[in-house]
Amino acid sequence: MIGTLVDEYAFAVEEGKVMEFARAIKDPAARYVDAEAARDEGFAAIPAPLTFTVIAGHHRDAAAAVALLGLDIRRVVVGEVGWEYERPPVVGDVLHGRRTVADVQRKDGARGGTMTFVTLATEFRDAAEEVVVRQREVLIETAKASS
Template sequence: MTAPPTRHVPIGGVLDEVAFTVEEGKIGEFARATRATDAVHTCRRTALDAGLTGIAATPTHVVVAGHHRNQAEFVAALGLAIERIVVGSVDWEYSRPLVVGDRLTGTRRVVDDTVRDGHRGGRMRLVTLETRWVDADGDVVVTQREVLIERGAK
């Protein structure tokens, strides 16, 4: 029997930080992929008429951060086995819409890390992460929470 993996990031600790600019082309890709029908996601005039400063990103837009993160590195830092991980939930809390040109920096922290028995037997490790996305002015514009579940936890 192997020892449980070592978690290198404590509760409250920073797991990673990434930054990116909200791009019009990426918004268009998300709008098509999610079948968004509101023209604020595709037409600048409609977005401006709606009181926005530019084309609005779709609600799950900050998941593009996955392209800027080293996935293997953060999984190792948490001591997780990537082949046993599923995403249990993700939610976003917005203080304002994201628009083309926003420069976002996200700091992701570990906010909870527990092991419990599963309903169908076995153990599960639940790691809750929170990313606070700030704009160029330093204002929090989105708070993203996600729960990673490692099935078969030791």
């Protein structure tokens, strides 16, 4: 499964969505609502908060991705997510995400059964095809319950 393309999608970094996201994470920084404040901090435009790319989940089909991976969505949880930034995404960017399988491991569960750990790697590129953000997430399919 390593190297399998899971999905591709695109989304715009929109001013209103950045403001809503900043409000949701309770970050009152002016840079998320005021272009002048953003420029004063050295940004080319209003930046997106650091974890903003999680909104990609609204632009892809989670059930189809899990089915492609051969996992049972009823037993899948997100174990961890990490980000590496080449530059901050800013309002006006259109990010193109491409998510692939980076690793698969199976481990015996503490209460019996086998758990599957699938690491997914996503590159978010801008219109110039430059990498803006790399995201890694680990999906865990928990062991089946004993009958």
